[in-house]
Amino acid sequence: xxxxxxxxxxxxxxxxxxxxxxxxxxxxxxxxxxxxxxxxxxxxxxxxxxxxxxxxxxxxxxxxxxxxxxxxxxxxxxxxxxxxxxxxxxxxxxxxxxxxxxxxxxxxxxxxxxxxxxxxxxxxxxxxxxxxxxxxxxxxxxxxxxxxxxxxxxxxxxxxxxxxxxxxxxxxxxxxxxxxxxxxxxxxxxxxxxxxxxxxxxxxxxxxxxxxxxxxxxxxxxxxxxxxxxxxxxxxxxxxxxxxxxxxxxxxxxxxxxxxxxxxxxxxxxxxxxxxxxxxxxxxxxxxxxxxxxxxxxxxxxxxxxxxxxxxxxxxxxxxxxxxxxxxxxxxxxxxxxxxxxxxxxxxxxxx
Numbered sequence: 001x002x003x004x005x006x007x008x009x010x011x012x013x014x015x016x017x018x019x020x021x022x023x024x025x026x027x028x029x030x031x032x033x034x035x036x037x038x039x040x041x042x043x044x045x046x047x048x049x050x051x052x053x054x055x056x057x058x059x060x061x062x063x064x065x066x067x068x069x070x071x072x073x074x075x076x077x078x079x080x081x082x083x084x085x086x087x088x089x090x091x092x093x094x095x096x097x098x099x100x101x102x103x104x105x106x107x108x109x110x111x112x113x114x115x116x117x118x119x120x121x122x123x124x125x126x127x128x129x130x131x132x133x134x135x136x137x138x139x140x141x142x143x144x145x146x147x148x149x150x151x152x153x154x155x156x157x158x159x160x161x162x163x164x165x166x167x168x169x170x171x172x173x174x175x176x177x178x179x180x181x182x183x184x185x186x187x188x189x190x191x192x193x194x195x196x197x198x199x200x201x202x203x204x205x206x207x208x209x210x211x212x213x214x215x216x217x218x219x220x221x222x223x224x225x226x227x228x229x230x231x232x233x234x235x236x237x238x239x240x241x242x243x244x245x246x247x248x249x250x251x252x253x254x255x256x257x258x259x260x261x262x263x264x265x266x267x268x269x270x271x272x273x274x275x276x277x278x279x280x281x282x283x284x285x286x287x288x289x290x291x292x293x294x295x296x297x298x299x300x301x302x303x304x305x306x307x308x309x310x311x312x313x314x315x316x317x318x319x320x321x322x323x324x325x326x327x328x329x330x331x332x333x334x335x336x337x338x339x340x341x342x343x344x345x346x347x348x349x350x351x352x
Contacts (some may be wrong), residue, residue, distance in 0.1 A: 003309055006061075006066040008040050010017050010044040010281025011079075011088060013292035013341075014072020020294040020345035021070060029304070029313050039066070043095065044074030044088035044282075054091025060098045064273070067295075068308040069099065070301065070348060071277035076284040082093045096136055101267035101275050104134040104246065105178075105303070108233075108253045108263060111326050116337050117258030120230065127234040128256055131182065134246025136267055139197075139245050140168045163197045163242065165171070168204040175240035176212045182237055185216040185316040188247065189225045189241035222249070229253055251280060259334040261293030264300035266307050270322040276300040290340045293332040296321055296346060321351035325343045 009015035022038060029036045033101065035133060041059045048054050056073070074088035076137045081087075106152065108130040115122040143160030150156070172188070181185045189204040190198035202219055209217035220228070220243045227237065229252055252259040260280040267275040278296030284290055306315035325347040331337020332344050341349070 001313075003067045003303075004035065004037045004039070004065075006063045006069045007040040008063075008071045009044040009314055010072040010074040010282065011038065011046055012073055012284045012287040013074050013280075014074070014282055015033050016072075016287070016290065016292050016341050017278065017294040018070060018072040018087055020341055021297040023345055023349060024352070025301050027349050028301075028318065029091060030052065031317075031352065032311070032314050034311075034314075041224050043071070043091050045079040047056045047091060048079060048086055048088065052086070054086050054088050055094045055098075060095065060142060062129070063099060066273065066306075068304050069095075069272060069275045069298075070304060071087055072297065073278070073280060073282040074173065075282050076287075077286075081196050082088070082188075084293065086258060093101060093141060093247040095265075096267060096275065097142070099267070099273055099275055100269040100271060102135065102137045102167065103174050104131040104132075104306075105266045105268065106134065106246075106253075106263065106279060107251045108250070108256055110256055110258075111262075112327075113167065113326050114258040114262070114335055118256055120233075120256065124230075124232065125256060126232070129182075130233065130236045130252050130253060131178060131238050131307060132173060132246060132253065133178065133238060133240040135163075135242050137243075138163045139243030145178050152290040156180075159208065161195065161244075161271040163200060165200065165204060168180065168201050169208065172205055172208045175238050176215050179215050179238040180212075182216060185218070185237040187225070187236055188217065188219050189222050189245055190241060191222050191245075193221060195228075197242070198295065199275045205240075225249060226252060229256070254279060261296050261332065261334045262299075263296050264298075264303055266300065268307055272308050274304060276304040276308075290342065291333050292341050293334050294345050295326075295332075295348075298322060317352060319346075321348045324351045 008020040110128040143162040192198040192202045302315040302318040305311040
């Protein structure tokens with residue numbers, strides 16, 4: 001089969017980990033007789049430097065014309081001026097909006113061989129296999145008004161947390177559908193004791209729960225969820241929550257796996273075009289040193305094959321190869337080893 005993939009390596013360690021993920025995809029293409037056509041474009045800080053925009057109209061159009069998009073990471077101190085007209089993260093938000101992806105899937109699974117690298121006691125990590133479904137196009141990141149101004153002699157800032165019922169319904173329906181293939185349990189996270197938007201969120205969760213009686217539904221407040229992620233994470237299966245809550249909770253959950261470098265993500269919408277990326281940032285402190293962990297990006301390609309291309313066997317092969325090298329003791333520096341980015345990818349390619 002023939003597929004077109006747009007690569008957005010981005011900033012910092014992004015180009016390094018995306019390069020290794022491409023090698024894995026090329027191995028899969030050779031083994032399973034597929035054709036993956038790659039085109040590379042700029043997004044983030046590197047795009048600001050060259051074009052004056054974190055995401056150009058041309059790059060967005062190329063992404064929209066692809067079968068899927070693989071992203072590395074964006075941002076860094078160079079572009080971290082809060083008064084700047086454009087920032088790398090703005091390009092990411094615009095890309096999500098432009099692709100129509102509304103749900104970010106972030107699996108958090110603890111590998112038995114890496115339990116020692118989590119700050120939690122091993123007994124708390126037994127059986128942890130969580131899928132966080134984060135709403136991606138609403139909430140504080142997109143609500144209006146969003147502004148800063150001088151008011152009554154002081155500087156005033158406002159952000160707006162807003163949701164429409166259809167935005168909540170579509171991400172909730174996806175969460176329930178995903179839960180049906182897992183442990184049949186959905187935990188909806190909100191702040192319904194304080195926020196009106198969360199009361200709408202919970203109301204719709206209850207409606208969707210009534211339409212799916214085979215799936216267990218529970219509600220938890222976001223502060224309680226953040227505590228339970230540390231005190232007893234094995235209770236969670238599919239967790240669905242709004243944009244900012246999901247952003248924070250998944251970074252917290254990354255410590256369960258031992259390193260943010262281990263975790264992939266997929267951003268999905270109504271079409272088969274998806275946006276796939278590791279959850280880690282650009283890590284400018286180690287950029288160019290060749291020591292970044294490529295596993296999160298490589299596992300993101302497995303999600304790409306599964307969700308956009310419907311190639312389950314190929315996706316499972318990548319996941320099995322990653323499991324194998326971790327079990328065999330292969331490690332980058334973030335999980336206690338000495339392998340370089342390239343060497344870690346070499347081992348995964350060998351296992352394929």
